[in-house]
Amino acid sequence: MNDVKIKKPCKEKVKYEIQIEVYGVKICIKSNRKSFFEEIKKQLYKTIPVKFETVADQISEYIFYLNAVENNLYEFCVNDENLGKATKATILEVFDSKLRITIAEFAVSKVFLHAGVVEWKGKAIIIPANSLQGKTTLVTELVKKGALYYSDEYAVIDENGFVHPFPKMLSLRGIVDKHTQVDYAVETLGGRAGSERIPVGLFLLTGFELGWKPKRWKPKFLTAGQGILEIIPHVISIRNNTKFAIKTLNKVAKRAIIVKSKRGEAKEFADLLINFFETNVNYTSDLDC
Amino acid sequence: MSQIPVARKEGLVIQEMPDEVLVYDLETNKAHCLNQTSAFVWKACDGKKSVVEISKLLGNSVSEDLVWLAIDQLSEKNLLESKLSLSSRGQSRREAIKKIGLASVIALPFVASLAAPTSVLAVVSCGQACGGTLNVRCPAIVNCQCTGVPGGATGTCSGA
Numbered sequence A: 001m002n003d004v005k006i007k008k009p010c011k012e013k014v015k016y017e018i019q020i021e022v023y024g025v026k027i028c029i030k031s032n033r034k035s036f037f038e039e040i041k042k043q044l045y046k047t048i049p050v051k052f053e054t055v056a057d058q059i060s061e062y063i064f065y066l067n068a069v070e071n072n073l074y075e076f077c078v079n080d081e082n083l084g085k086a087t088k089a090t091i092l093e094v095f096d097s098k099l100r101i102t103i104a105e106f107a108v109s110k111v112f113l114h115a116g117v118v119e120w121k122g123k124a125i126i127i128p129a130n131s132l133q134g135k136t137t138l139v140t141e142l143v144k145k146g147a148l149y150y151s152d153e154y155a156v157i158d159e160n161g162f163v164h165p166f167p168k169m170l171s172l173r174g175i176v177d178k179h180t181q182v183d184y185a186v187e188t189l190g191g192r193a194g195s196e197r198i199p200v201g202l203f204l205l206t207g208f209e210l211g212w213k214p215k216r217w218k219p220k221f222l223t224a225g226q227g228i229l230e231i232i233p234h235v236i237s238i239r240n241n242t243k244f245a246i247k248t249l250n251k252v253a254k255r256a257i258i259v260k261s262k263r264g265e266a267k268e269f270a271d272l273l274i275n276f277f278e279t280n281v282n283y284t285s286d287l288d289c
Numbered sequence B: 001m002s003q004i005p006v007a008r009k010e011g012l013v014i015q016e017m018p019d020e021v022l023v024y025d026l027e028t029n030k031a032h033c034l035n036q037t038s039a040f041v042w043k044a045c046d047g048k049k050s051v052v053e054i055s056k057l058l059g060n061s062v063s064e065d066l067v068w069l070a071i072d073q074l075s076e077k078n079l080l081e082s083k084l085s086l087s088s089r090g091q092s093r094r095e096a097i098k099k100i101g102l103a104s105v106i107a108l109p110f111v112a113s114l115a116a117p118t119s120v121l122a123v124v125s126c127g128q129a130c131g132g133t134l135n136v137r138c139p140a141i142v143n144c145q146c147t148g149v150p151g152g153a154t155g156t157c158s159g160a
Helices: A034-047 A088-106 A135-144 A224-234 A242-255 A266-280 B036-044 B051-058 B064-076 B093-100
Strands: A016-022 A025-031 A062-068 A074-078 A081-086 A110-120 A123-128 A148-151 A154-158 A170-172 A182-184 A200-208 A257-263 B012-016 B021-025 B030-034 B111-115 B129-131 B154-158
Touching: A016 A034, A025 A034, A025 A088, A034 A062, A034 A088, A062 A088, A074 A088, A081 A088, A088 A110, A088 B129, A110 A135, A110 A224, A110 A242, A110 A266, A123 A135, A123 A154, A123 A224, A123 A266, A135 A148, A135 A170, A135 A266, A148 A154, A154 A242, A200 A224, A200 A242, A200 A266, A224 A242, A224 A257, A224 B021, A224 B030, A224 B111, A242 B012, A242 B021, A257 A266, B021 B036, B030 B036, B036 B051, B036 B064, B051 B064, B064 B093, B064 B111
Parallel strands: A025 A062, A123 A200, A200 A257
Antiparallel strands: A016 A025, A062 A074, A074 A081, A110 A123, A110 A148, A110 A154, A170 A182, B012 B021, B021 B030, B030 B111, B129 B154
16 A cells, blocks of 8 residues: 555646647647756657647647646646655656656547567567566567667557557566666667567567576467457556557457467577567568558 | 347447457456356357257357356456356356366357456555655556655665
């Protein structure tokens, strides 16, 4: 139990604001202190790794308030919900997470899956998984082997079933401690980020298992229905936009392979995955769909 | 007890696929994947056909037990208008499967289900700040809990 209900929303004396529209989600960000507001604006480009519009006089559905309050503390509200006070670094961290998840949940004409994504020879490998399942580790290894980086957090799928890049900084754990994330630009790993929408070649539903080392890797092939069923728990907007999400996933599942398997260490597993992809995925173009 | 099963249609998002049907229940936020046999039975539950008639539609050699096995699962998943179960016939699923036998020419009916996640808006990632005066939740995954104290010290969402 870690909920603290603070009733008073933080709406007083807010002088600075920026209005943005990302994937059709209209958001206004407000602050009462200019220097803090400038830091927030800088962070926006890190939080949202895709082009977005700044707009004037829009009616925003989501208003984020980040205000400096007493004793070097900062306060954060989303609409009427007060998320509490903390240090500047903590508030910016929570803001980063909230902003991204708001966009993911309410994006128009896009389905956001919690997943790692890379491109291999023109098609996407999507690895849907919860936090702490090693998405970033596996994505990092695939990038080191030449895959184009699309995201370590979200697969952004459009209504025609194509994946768009969401190339935020890779958030690696295990450097400071088991849980703290340290951000790296994909270029520092010798990789590159993709910039085009691409069709999906493979969905891999996997989880790390210590000591997993098969003689020959034989993942279980899932039917489209079984696959979508297993992907649904990773769809951020499934409750808000069920019909669109399922229709979109069905389009993707018609053309992609969906497999399920345990995996071992990411470095060795990345080779198995690439070999499997090259053997099983059809490379004929389906960009005309 | 009525033996005229009726498929539920309200409050569901239905996606037809070549050999299966995916059903999302908007009331329970659960998704169900019906294999070919259970999908056939479900679609045949139009409130007009009896279990015997549905079994004949599936094929002459198909036993009533196979249809009942499908109906039992569909009913359990709340995909029928009213409850119908094998137990009301004094039969268990195991007994029904045994009776149908391995020689069945049709795949056994099967309905797989999974629950959708709750809204993630109030959730921060594992490793992020929580507790203290922050009104945020750690993700509902194993080994990721807040080390902070509500109203006390701020902590992080972290595992054991």
